[in-house]
Amino acid sequence: MxxxxxxxxxxxxxxxxxxxxxxxxxxxxxxxxxxxxxxxxxxxxxxxxxxxxxxxxxxxxxxxxxxxxxxxRGFHGFIFLGSLLFVGVFLAYTMTDTAQYQGDIRQFNQQSVAEELLNPLDDEADPGAGSPPGNEGH
Amino acid sequence: MSSAHPTADAHGHDHPKHLAHHYDTLEQQFEGNKLGMWAFLLTEILFFSGLFVAYSVLRSNYPEVFEFGSKFLNTTLGATNTIVLLVSSFTAASAVRNAQLGETSKLKMNLFITLLCASAFMGIKYVEYSHKYHAGLLWGGNAHSLFNPEAPYVPHGDHATDSLVVQERIAGMEVDESRMFMRNMGRFFGVYFCLTGLHGIHVLIGMVVITWLLRRASRGEFGPDNFTAVDLGALYWHLVDLIWIFLFPLLYLIA
Missing domain, CATH: 1.10.287 (Helix Hairpins)
Known part of the structure; x- marks a missing residue:
């Protein structure tokens, strides 16, 4: 030995x-x-x-x-860094994408909020909608 | 070992006690197990990465919401939990050393302290979560949430403090602007609970693993040629620590 x-x-x-x-x-x-x-x-x-x-x-x-x-073993470090590399790829492409469509996202958000304000609750006829609401949860 | 070996029953044959039949040497067995653990840790990192990416997208789109939302997280409790986890990582690494050297009583002590730290972490987490529940600081879809778009929760008495801070923040806003803000606050707490919740589940699983190791250590099972379980359990525990090292500044320390 x-x-x-x-x-x-x-x-x-x-x-x-x-x-x-x-x-x-x-x-x-x-x-x-x-x-x-x-x-x-x-x-x-x-x-x-x-x-x-x-x-x-x-x-x-x-x-x-x-x-x-x-x-x-170097290979364990390689696996670890490899996972981080792919997290980086995931993050970079997603962030580029969300930055690219920023204008559309803002517009969509504004529209959906505006629609929500116009038709407070389309699925439930609730007369109290829009006013400071009561506590429906508990 | 050839397959022609007929003595499947003979356990008196010549191989180290802890060597499984499908490995040639203890070293090969150890390296094989460790490689498998690292492959698992890789999947764990990728598993968490989805939530980290969701966090990044939301934070980059609504930085003001994250800055404001972070004020509702208690930095002292978060920092305490960070220290608690770091200490537990230290004792887990020490436990590996003890197992490698066959120091059973020290091994049991270090595993026990690791378990104690994990319990303390979950205890502090419970204090944080219960405060958030009572104050209505939850994801938007929850009926008990201040940020529920259909019927926001209205807390009373002592629990209303955070709600008043939120109301003050949106007081000067246009109606649609404040709606958008409240909706995104719900998203902030959604990300907060998903990230810390998934991490908390990992802490709980780690506690089960450490308890199992402690039981085996009490039976004196670990020693210089048999410490792989302690080593791999500690690797998992360090990963849980690593995730928290990033979660703490990303959630609690947004200036």
Whole structure:
């Protein structure tokens, strides 16, 4: 039996030292505090970008260390990144599409609201429609 | 192992205790199981991506609604839940280490803390959800929702505070504009409940998995050549944590 030089122990997988795990937890908590602070500030339009950069940094730490991807077979990381790539494709095409038809969407929304106001409830004859309604739920 | 081997009954034959017959070595078995888990995690990410894309489309179309809706989410509770999940991820990763080293009592302790954190997460989630229910901060199709287009819910007493904030926001608007706004607020809470609800279901499933691991750990089943279940359970738990890492800023921290 040959033993890998860097392995803490024999056998399967890689054993992470407690100190590494603790440092990652510390970094994750610190980044959470940071994102709450930056979330309360006005970052002149970069709020979302900053929040996403911090979240991605946290995700990378979790994936690389807690999920062992740094020490694991490259193929597992490939699967993980592959899924994110396809999420990116999904998101990019959908966002392009919704941006393209923005005018139509606005128009449709306005029309449907206008129609709703003209014929408050076409399916139920409710005399109270339109006025501040009573509590029909409970 | 050739198929000509006639001794299907003979369990005294020479292979490691935890090696299933259809694998050659423990390493092959471990790698095979792990590959399967990663393939499953891929489907989980794609599963959630539909809701993330729905979120992105709605937020880009109605940024003012998301900004306003986010005010009704309690940042302190959301941040607390984030920390709780991060700690549970740490204890789950530590549990894998304990299993790899055969430290059964520490393994049980770490799994137990993970389970405790998961319960705390769901407890805090319950506090948040019940507040939203009483205040009528629900998706538009719900009869108990402030944003129900046909018969908006009217809360009373202490529960009316959020409703008043909403009324104040739409006070200066034209009728059609305020209708559109209320409709989109219903959509915001629809996305909120779908995303956090699906995530919450994953937390509950994770709790079942961790309980199962804890039971097996109590029987002393895990050790250096048999920790795959703990490893894969922890991977699932980390994914649940990863999703929340994105949900927290996307929902609670819209400035």
């Amino acid at each position: 040959t033993v890998h030089a860097h392995d803490e122990h024999h056998g399967l997988g890689h054993v992470l030292p407690v100190s590494t795990l603790a440092k990652v937890l510390g970094a994750l908590v610190a980044l959470t505090v940071l994102t709450v602070i930056t979330g309360k500030m006005d970052l002149y339009g970069f709020d979302l970008a900053v929040a996403m950069i911090i979240a991605t940094t946290k995700a990378v730490l979790v994936a690389l260390i807690f999920m062992h991807l740094k020490y694991d």
